[in-house]
Amino acid sequence: MRDIRVGIIGFGTVGAGVVDCLLTNGELIANRTDMRPVVTRIADMDITTDRGVAVDPTLLTTDADAVVGADDIDVVVELVGGTTTAKTFILRALANGKPVVTANKALLADCGDEIFAAAEVSSADVYYEASVAGGIPIIKAMREGLVGNRITEIVGILNGTCNYILTRMEQESTSFDEVLGQAQAAGYAETPPDLDIDGIDTAHKATILASLAYGEWFGMEPLYVEGIRGLALRDIQYAANLGYRVKLLAVIKQCGADVQIRVHPTLIPHGSSLSHVHGVNNAVWVQGTPVGGTMYYGPGAGRDATASAVVADIVDVGLNLKFGSHRRVPAFRAHQGCAGVVPMADVETRYYLRLQVRNRAGVLAQIAGVLGESSISIASVHQQEIHGETAPLVILTYEAREANMQHAPVEIRELQVVSEDPVLIRIEDMP
Amino acid sequence: MRDIRVGIIGFGTVGAGVVDCLLTNGELIANRTDMRPVVTRIADMDITTDRGVAVDPTLLTTDADAVVGADDIDVVVELVGGTTTAKTFILRALANGKPVVTANKALLADCGDEIFAAAEVSSADVYYEASVAGGIPIIKAMREGLVGNRITEIVGILNGTCNYILTRMEQESTSFDEVLGQAQAAGYAETPPDLDIDGIDTAHKATILASLAYGEWFGMEPLYVEGIRGLALRDIQYAANLGYRVKLLAVIKQCGADVQIRVHPTLIPHGSSLSHVHGVNNAVWVQGTPVGGTMYYGPGAGRDATASAVVADIVDVGLNLKFGSHRRVPAFRAHQGCAGVVPMADVETRYYLRLQVRNRAGVLAQIAGVLGESSISIASVHQQEIHGETAPLVILTYEAREANMQHAPVEIRELQVVSEDPVLIRIEDMP
Secondary structure, three states: OEEEEEEEEOOOHHHHHHHHHHHHHHHHHHHHHOEEEEEEEEEOOOOOOOOOOOOOHHHEEOOOHHHHOOOOOOEEEEOOOOOOHHHHHHHHHHHOOOOEEEOOHHHHHHHHHHHHHHHHHHOOOEEOHHHOOOOOOHHHHHHHHOOOOEEEEEEEEOOHHHHHHHHHHHHHOOOHHHHHHHHHHHOOOOOOOHHHHOOHHHHHHHHHHHHHHHOOOOOOOOOEEOOOOOOOHHHHHHHHHOOEEEEEEEEEEEEOOEEEEEEEEEEEEOOOHHHHOOOOEEEEEEEEEOOEEEEEEEEOOOHHHHHHHHHHHHHHHHHHHHHOOOOOOOOOOOOOOOOOEOOHHHOEEEEEEEEEEEOOOOHHHHHHHHHHHOOOOEEEEEEOOOOOOEEEEEEEEOOEEHHHHHHHHHHHHHOOOEOOOOEEEEEOOOO | OEEEEEEEEOOOHHHHHHHHHHHHHHHHHHHHHOEEEEEEEEEOOOOOOOOOOOOOHHHEEOOOHHHHOOOOOOEEEEOOOOOOHHHHHHHHHHHOOOOEEEOOHHHHHHHHHHHHHHHHHHOOOEEOHHHOOOOOOHHHHHHHHOOOOEEEEEEEEOOHHHHHHHHHHHHHOOOHHHHHHHHHHHOOOOOOOHHHHOOHHHHHHHHHHHHHHHOOOOOOOOOEEOOOOOOOHHHHHHHHHOOEEEEEEEEEEEEOOEEEEEEEEEEEEOOOHHHHOOOOEEEEEEEEEOOEEEEEEEEOOOHHHHHHHHHHHHHHHHHHHHHOOOOOOOOOOOOOOOOOEOOHHHOEEEEEEEEEEEOOOOHHHHHHHHHHHOOOOEEEEEEOOOOOOEEEEEEEEOOEEHHHHHHHHHHHHHOOOEOOOOEEEEEOOOO
């Protein structure tokens, strides 16, 4: 039985969860793997607050170098978060030849290239299962379980906060602002909530998944990102009446030689696999050849779910140390999977378009005329009888080019037949 | 770039799928893993039938020893199926020190112990991702992705044929016999269909999952197995009216120091994760500590889905050969995860009980009396007005002991107030 000496930087919620898991299930893990992860040192700025786990106080230090540079540490677990000191710690650990486990999606999305290059130089492992979809072992599924597949599509619900907000808005007919406020009060949403609700966190995870599937570390630059801020309750309700549910999705799609990578609120059909994912859960739909469509579902965040993923990585690193098989599955290996990222303007998809139209003769004809001139085909039109000055008109389109679809509402606005800015939400007709 | 020379025994549907995948995606796999799987030899009794894949005819042989015993083969892929010659081939390959990839659930369920012991002696890998849930990488998730978790519950839809039959019965209000006949004609069900519809195939997979979770190779002996043969359409319909769907489930549950392992038709609530799994798909719900509930969904069988899993195993074996890390994740490692399997008589669960009762005064009182004496609490009673001689009475119970629940209907039958044998279906109130 070999001991793997684990050094942790960042003794916050997730750090405490990892320590708890290793203390509680350490014997089980040792029995299963013939390798025992032992928490040897924990670095944090605050080493006095009680984290609710029974840690020998002598393991605690405020000096991160006592983890990243110590001879008695086999694997460095970075749980600081953020893209500044966390990056420094990881690069220092790698420079010391130490393998790294991290849950830091923002850092990987922004600086993955640099970190992987450092790992290459030092021949050390970097594992990051916890960076995407919390407790769901989706990174392992992508890199190992589905390694024989050409990935044609990945569609994910990757942010629990947004999914919680959208679920409550739909189920309780409550406005975005009200649910967000309650979620912040209950600790389900951060303050400020921007990273989550503006889609940035989802995009961090989307770019990691896309990079693994297509063999190029894309970073954040080529992604189209739109969050759920200010999403109107009535659009969720209209969508429901038309048989759709609104989810914040990461959509990654092979498109000829290129790939689409985009994050935005999306209508998906009731009955589709992702439409059943409620609350803070995450799910990732992966379509591959030859496998077909598979889906991975579970808690996308939180102390315990994240700890499960971090511990799995610690075991992988530990086994690589035991067997001398480091970089058996490297942090990232570039391969020609696609030629480039499709500019958002060139993406073709279906759309939900809501217009608040004035009660005048010929309005529908004018609007349909603008859409037709923009090569946008109407799949269905939904308008109730107009009793007041204006009424909502909802149009679902067939596949249309994003550039055309962005332009048409501008022209429609100029017609003076609509009283508000048009609302545009993309549709994915997924299984 | 290292070549891994793959020898395949069994050039049937799955064998052809594996060859197709390696030919089509071989370059991609090589780019991703820096290791190239090369099909070097294929053994089958029939080497003349066209399998629809472009194979160099000189690779084909009728001599399995040219695979299991050849110096120029690095990994033996057993796709013969069955428990006789397949076992011989695997043991011979292991005796020659060759790692084995197999999709053979029946063989593992029946003779896993023997095969793993042989692998231990020869220090060779045995991988079997394709043995459970087809293209879903559930074995990898159990052994690696969730390695830090104490598994408290696994509930799976593991047989596509049964799920296809149940889905069509429900959606088209068609009888079991009719759907089975059509499924056989369309090639969705084997002839004879016994292994599938009697729950044996599900049990093979259930015992593999339970063994991985609890560290003891259980085999088939301790399992309770009941299939879907003769399941009445009206029970599916009554269940639907009560908010339940009927699925053939593998239920594996930690129960104190012991574990339940059982396979039977089961009522699960509409809205539960597994209730949305339709047609030939499989899904596995895994509840672990600390991770919580995760689910894995996808095609549970078929040429291409199975090929995806087999190829993932070939890559794992190949990487182990490349890095000298064989048995890094051993075929099976015994560990004390549970004390024993709960006898079915001691299982406590909820039940759906349907009685065809005669139109007489005091019938319900008599039945309720028998149930009460057997310590079975009634959760709800559903009876429509009786117009004819007899009418269906459906009772949902609270948790009751299986032994009591098996005995009560016998006593009820003796009351002479029911006109048919009672129907008993277990209920799982899962999320």
